[in-house]
Amino acid sequence: MTWLNDNVALITGGGSGLGRALVERFINEGAKVGVLERNADSAAALERDFGDAVVTTIGDVGCYADNVSAVERTLARFGRLDTFIANAAVFDFFQPLVQYEGDTLDRAFDELFSVNVKGGLLGARAALPALVQSRGSIIFTLSNAAFYPAGGGPLYTSAKHALVGVVKQLAYELAPKVRVNGVAPGGMRTRLGGLASNGTAGMDVSQVEGFEQLVIGVTPLRICPQPADYCGPYVLLASRTNAGTMTGAIINADGGMGVRGLTQINGGEDL
Ligand SMILES: NC(=O)c1ccc[n+]([C@@H]2O[C@H](COP(=O)([O-])OP(=O)(O)OC[C@H]3O[C@@H](n4cnc5c(N)ncnc54)[C@H](O)[C@@H]3O)[C@@H](O)[C@H]2O)c1
Structure with a gap:
């Protein structure tokens, strides 16, 4: 059984990490997929690996x-659009406020918010007419950093918190025709990259020393998931049959970071 037959999705940042896992999962669930991706090599790999089931647009969210x-190319190829997934993002590599010079902070804010927040709003606006027509939905990729500190520095954390407001406001504004929801994954080893303005453009989180142990250590389920492990909630939210009553919802898929508690009281490992 597949959940997304006849669904056409547009996924930003579909060339790598979670976005690429979503492309593959949505196609396996019966969907056709458009992708907006700034890395031309990643886009070419998608076309090579998924053939007619995917259409890519190289560009900046x-x-x-x-x-x-990206919307026009998706419509031209597949004739409709049911799901827009605002997923592309960049990272601030945990840089704390005190370590920014003022002018660097100024530029880094604009660079990160342009992708992580403005990109989702622009994409939602561009996709809106087609989504109204299909009675479709929008899904934002959030993060544990949308709810708790220390999943990034102040730029990444505040940008992900901002998306909580975007989900709620757009769910309010676009009902009853378009559902708007979010998925908040926890850590995963991907190529999530940095910022030109603070000198981290060439870095990605897969290079962070001890990243997996860090994620496992702060995750009650004691896991460091792969991108594919986070795709289920997106399939659910995109499915009219299974999530037709859901809007303004954010699924925390972060391995339980919100229930870490203040002390180590459980003996869960001994159960
Ligand atoms: N990796 C983690 O630990 C983690 C944890 C929680 C949430 N997330 C979120 O998951 C989502 C996907 O990130 P990922 O970890 O798979 O990273 P990734 O870098 O592997 O994938 C992101 C993709 O977006 C593309 N991209 C970046 N900026 C773009 C732009 N301006 N225009 C178009 N495409 C652009 C990149 O080229 C890349 O292909 C992001 O929203 C991220 O914040 C990641």
């Missing part, structure tokens, strides 16, 4: 014209 182009 922070540019409205690129979002429009």
Whole structure:
């Protein structure tokens, strides 16, 4: 049984990590997929690996014209759009406020928010007419950093918190025609990259020393998931049959970071 037959999705940042896992999972669930991706090599790999089931647009989520182009190319290939997934993001590599010079902070804020927050809003706006027509839905990729500190520095954390507001506001504004929800994954080893403005453009989280142990240590379920492990909630939210009553919802899929507690009281490992 597949959950997304006849569904056409547009996924930003579909060339790597969670976005690429979503492309594969949605296709396996019966969907066709458009992708907006700034890395041309990653986009070419998608076309090679998934053939006619995917159409890519090379561009920047922070540019409205690129979002429009991705919607148009998806509609031209597949004839409709049911699900827009705002997923592309960049990271601040945990840089604390005190370590920014003022002008660097100024530029880093604009760079990160342009992708992580503005990109989702521009994409939602570009996709809106097609989603209204299909009575479709929007899904934002959030993070544990949308709810708790220390999943990034102040730029990444505040940007992910901002998306909680975006989900709620758009769910309010776009009902009853378009559902708007979010998924908040926890850590995963991907190529999530940094910022030109603070000198971390060439880095990605897969290079962070001890990343897996860090994730396992702060996750009650004691896991460091793979991107594919986070795809189920997206399939659920995209499915009209299974999530037709859900809007304004955010699924925390972070291995239980919200129930870490203040002390180590459980003996869960001994159960
Ligand atoms: N990796 C983690 O630990 C983690 C944890 C929680 C949430 N997330 C979230 O998961 C989502 C996917 O990140 P990932 O970890 O798979 O990273 P990733 O870098 O592997 O994938 C992100 C993709 O987005 C693309 N991209 C980046 N900026 C873009 C832009 N301006 N325009 C178009 N494409 C752009 C990149 O080229 C890349 O292909 C992000 O929203 C991220 O914040 C990641």
